[in-house]
Amino acid sequence: MENIYSGTQLVLGSFYEILKNEEKAFQCYLKSAEWGNHMGQYNVGCCYQNGIGTIKDEEKAFQWYLKSAEGGNGNGQHNLGYCYENGMGTTKDEVKAFQWYLKSAEGGCLIGQFNLGSCYSDGRGTIKDEEKAFQWYLKSAEGGDSDAQFNLGCCYENGIGTIKDEGKAFQWYLKSAERGNFMGRYNLGCCYRNGIGTTKDEKKASHWYMKSAEGILGYM
Incomplete structure (x- = not known):
């Protein structure tokens, strides 16, 4: 029952976002997130990060990305890595950024694969490895x-x-x-x-x- 409710709220949020009703979209995403939907948690994080339907709050964005990431959502894992890489809503930590990009990439997230490649290319949060950078760029590129x-x-x-x-x-x-x-x-x-x-x-x-x-x- 909880999964059905949270999924319905997620779909409603997407519907309101298409209609440009950002406040209702945020409210639906929040209900979905509070019921444990990991995609809903990711969307709430995006809303707080960008001030969509609510006041911009990078610390709250970080907290919701963390919940989503810990639940296994690849997009949430990527955005959590972004938070750590750039010190958004939390203390900057390139090693943690790399670790979350890795989780995201291994789960098939294309932008996670790209950013993991960039970490290997530049030696951010890990040892520089151009061959691994190439391999992750290839995976992401093949995905589009x-x-x-x-x-x-x-x-x-x-x-x-x-x-x-x-x-x-x-x-x-x-x-x-x-x-x-x-x-x-x-x-x-x-x-x-x-x-x-x-x-x-x-x-x-x-x-x-x-x-x-x-x-x-x-x-x-």
Whole structure:
């Protein structure tokens, strides 16, 4: 009965969020969370983090992400890692950030896999390991994460954690660019301009540079 009630409140919250009624969405998510729904707990954390339907409160966001993460929710585990990495609502702790990204990544969360790759790439919270970084970028990229696809392209272009392969670099930049990633679009433009992994084509280079610029302006 509890699972049915909490699940219903979660669905209602999503419905109200689509209708742009943020206060009712938050109230439904909160009811779901209080009844132990781990996705509801994650959503309440997001509401507190971003001030959606309630007053922004990073400490409460952290607490709800913690509940969600401890319950096994991959998104909650990722966001808890983000909190520890950036000192949001808690004391900054890169080792704990790495540990929660790892749990999230192992559970199949694409952004968790990407951030775990970044930890290995930069040596944040763990020993630097470019081969492991590459492997986690690959998992995330294959799942469709455009940032991971861009980073995977960089790995192949520069031989970071893998054998240098400009053809594969081009292919992953293309995938990233097609998903709207402005960095992927820029590097794809560079590939066409300089003939990296593909035939030189100034027209296509200009096209992707323009797309990248449009993405940056939209992001700002």
